[in-house]
Amino acid sequence: MSTPLSDLQPGQVLARGVARALCELGLDCVPEMPLRPRLRADLMALDRKGEIWIVECKSSRTDFTSDRKWGGYLEWCDRYFWAVDDAFPTELLPEGTGLFIADGYGAEMIREAPLDKLAPTRRKALTLDFARAAARRLQRLTDPGLDGLAP
Amino acid sequence: MSTPLSDLQPGQVLARGVARALCELGLDCVPEMPLRPRLRADLMALDRKGEIWIVECKSSRTDFTSDRKWGGYLEWCDRYFWAVDDAFPTELLPEGTGLFIADGYGAEMIREAPLDKLAPTRRKALTLDFARAAARRLQRLTDPGLDGLAP
Numbered sequence: 001m002s003t004p005l006s007d008l009q010p011g012q013v014l015a016r017g018v019a020r021a022l023c024e025l026g027l028d029c030v031p032e033m034p035l036r037p038r039l040r041a042d043l044m045a046l047d048r049k050g051e052i053w054i055v056e057c058k059s060s061r062t063d064f065t066s067d068r069k070w071g072g073y074l075e076w077c078d079r080y081f082w083a084v085d086d087a088f089p090t091e092l093l094p095e096g097t098g099l100f101i102a103d104g105y106g107a108e109m110i111r112e113a114p115l116d117k118l119a120p121t122r123r124k125a126l127t128l129d130f131a132r133a134a135a136r137r138l139q140r141l142t143d144p145g146l147d148g149l150a151p
Numbered sequence: 152m153s154t155p156l157s158d159l160q161p162g163q164v165l166a167r168g169v170a171r172a173l174c175e176l177g178l179d180c181v182p183e184m185p186l187r188p189r190l191r192a193d194l195m196a197l198d199r200k201g202e203i204w205i206v207e208c209k210s211s212r213t214d215f216t217s218d219r220k221w222g223g224y225l226e227w228c229d230r231y232f233w234a235v236d237d238a239f240p241t242e243l244l245p246e247g248t249g250l251f252i253a254d255g256y257g258a259e260m261i262r263e264a265p266l267d268k269l270a271p272t273r274r275k276a277l278t279l280d281f282a283r284a285a286a287r288r289l290q291r292l293t294d295p296g297l298d299g300l301a302p
Contacts, residue, residue: 002295019290020297028286046286050279105296124275128201131282135179135197138289139170144153145256146171 005104010059013104015042018055018083021100021107027053030134035076035126039069044077044130052118052126055081055100061089076126079113156255161210164255166193169206169234172251172258178204181285186227186277190220195228195281203269203277206232206251212240227277230264 005013015031022029022045029045043055054077058064064084074080081098084090090110093099098113118126140146156164166182173180173196180196194206205228209215215235225231232249235241241261244250249264269277291297 002293016294019294023287023290023297028283029290030286046279046282048279048283050275124201124278127278127282128197128199131197131278131285132179132199134282134285134289135181136174138285138292139174139180141289141292142153143167143170146174 008104011042011057011063014057014059014083014085014102014107015055017102017104018043018057018100018107020105021102021109022053022055025109028134029053029055030130030137033130033133035073039072039076041073041076042083044126046127046130050123050127051079051115052077052123052130053079053081053113055083057083057102058088059085061092064088064092074116076118076122078115078117078123080116081109081113083107159255162193162208162214165208165210165234165236165253165258166206168253168255169194169208169251169258171256172253172260173204173206176260179285180204180206181281181288184281184284186224190223190227192224192227193234195277197278197281201274201278202230202266203228203274203281204230204232204264206234208234208253209239210236212243215239215243225267227269227273229266229268229274231267232260232264234258 019029027045027047029043033041033044041054042057045053054073082093083100083102086101099111100107170180178196178198180194184192184195192205193208196204205224233244234251234253237252250262251258251260
């Protein structure tokens, strides 16, 4: 069920560490959360008031510079963060975004992201999507027999 | 991660079957969902429009008659169902509630529950609670190392 750290891709290693840090901050998150066709967030998180964060994990300069879609995430969250390792050239990262420095075991928030609140209708739809995605994955993990049954 | 059917309590056996049926109906569910102190739903489910169902699983007449709190669930869902096995005396069940006949492998909806819509503020809070509970459980299953870290 749980994947050894050595079997994870570099971005997934960072995501595991950030997910632990988000948990400590009181947020619950879903990895690889689909937002719309061809756009998924590395981590989407909800705090107890319903605030929505997205964290994109970049394992290298190349990983960052080859990603032309990051601006597309801003309209799907209240706060947007990057997560990188401690060797990453953080001066590349755009202003007005938050930052975690992460490894596979944890992460530290270096810079809080500014709040840019979602419209209520989008927040409602995203929260429902998050809820259903998390529950579906949970059910698939706890009842493998489901796989033969449902799409 | 997944528990053999033989290790589940009778009510949990029914819950597994109902969860499969809910999935086929397009709903995603969380088992043993806390609603308030000393009240948790055997299954809480969300459909794609955000409608909230609760299903309580009763493994025997005694299990049903000893439960004095079932009416308390009605204010936490849009539709309320019972799930019982095919030997259960269904004439005991109150009117105005839905019914599944279940076993550990699936379930059939025998009677649709009437719709009694939640107030928007409660729906919003419940959907957020569901989302966070599902995500937290998912993270605990996929990252056992989290247990040492967080409450």
